[in-house]
Amino acid sequence: MSEREINLLVRRLTLAQTASGRLGLRAVVWARELLWACFIRGPEVGKRTLDIVGSSLALVVLTPLFLLIYLLIKIEDGGPIFFIQTRVGQFGRQFKMFKFRSMCLDAEERLKELLAHNQHKDGITFKIKDDPRITRVGRWMRKMSFDELPQFFNVLRGDMSLVGPRPPVPREVALYTPADRRRLAVKPGITCIWQISGRAEIDFSGQVQLDIRYIESQSFWVDVEILARTVPAVVSGKGAC
Numbered sequence: 083m084s085e086r087e088i089n090l091l092v093r094r095l096t097l098a099q100t101a102s103g104r105l106g107l108r109a110v111v112w113a114r115e116l117l118w119a120c121f122i123r124g125p126e127v128g129k130r131t132l133d134i135v136g137s138s139l140a141l142v143v144l145t146p147l148f149l150l151i152y153l154l155i156k157i158e159d160g161g162p163i164f165f166i167q168t169r170v171g172q173f174g175r176q177f178k179m180f181k182f183r184s185m186c187l188d189a190e191e192r193l194k195e196l197l198a199h200n201q202h203k204d205g206i207t208f209k210i211k212d213d214p215r216i217t218r219v220g221r222w223m224r225k226m227s228f229d230e231l232p233q234f235f236n237v238l239r240g241d242m243s244l245v246g247p248r249p250p251v252p253r254e255v256a257l258y259t260p261a262d263r264r265r266l267a268v269k270p271g272i273t274c275i276w277q278i279s280g281r282a283e284i285d286f287s288g289q290v291q292l293d294i295r296y297i298e299s300q301s302f303w304v305d306v307e308i309l310a311r312t313v314p315a316v317v318s319g320k321g322a323c
Contacts, residue, residue, distance in 0.1 A: 125301065192215055245273055
């Protein structure tokens with residue numbers, strides 16, 4: 083082999099080693115970025131996976147109940163099946179939340195005349211015993227929280243989570259203090275600590291405290307525990323409106 087051929091071979095080996103080194107370095111950087119993303123976004127991915135799987139299963143399993151509720155609402159007054167309301171989600175983003183309609187057709191118009199009888203003295207959230215706007219079917223649905231079931235569609239769409247603070251209406255958020263706004267730091271949910279701790283019996287300040295406790299301690303297994311404890315809480319009907 084001539085000296086020229088030897089030099090050419092050495093040059094090719096050097097180039098190959100350089101290219102291999104670059105690829106190796108890129109692989110190391112990519113692996114580190116992937117691990118960092120998993121570390122940072124792992125809880126978020128786990129929560130979203132639980133939301134998608136849980137809401138999908140719920141919508142399939144509860145289809146017969148949805149049909150029954152549809153028939154009962156239609157038989158009672160023939161009005162719309164769903165009540166669609168603007169709610170405030172994470173970081174103040176507004177979205178349309180779905181519920182089975184549990185009130186009479188003019189419920190929103192009659193709210194103003196009932197505000198003076200609000201049992202929550204802070205005036206932010208509203209609760210009144212034996213609300214006259216609630217229909218017969220609606221009273222049964224609320225006792226079992228069946229009116230909330232369409233929110234599994236909101237969870238599947240990404241507006242809500244299975245577990246998180248309840249989404250407020252814009253009227254309520256307008257009255258929030260800076261401390262109250264902390265509950266908007268996460269995606270709202272169908273259930274949370276409030277659901278297993280007294281539900282509507284808890285006033286707004288108590289709800290905020292429970293929501294903050296959840297936000298500070300949330301994890302995949304905390305969500306699973308809350309979901310498991312929600313079932314007996316709903317079945318008992320304790321604290322329902």
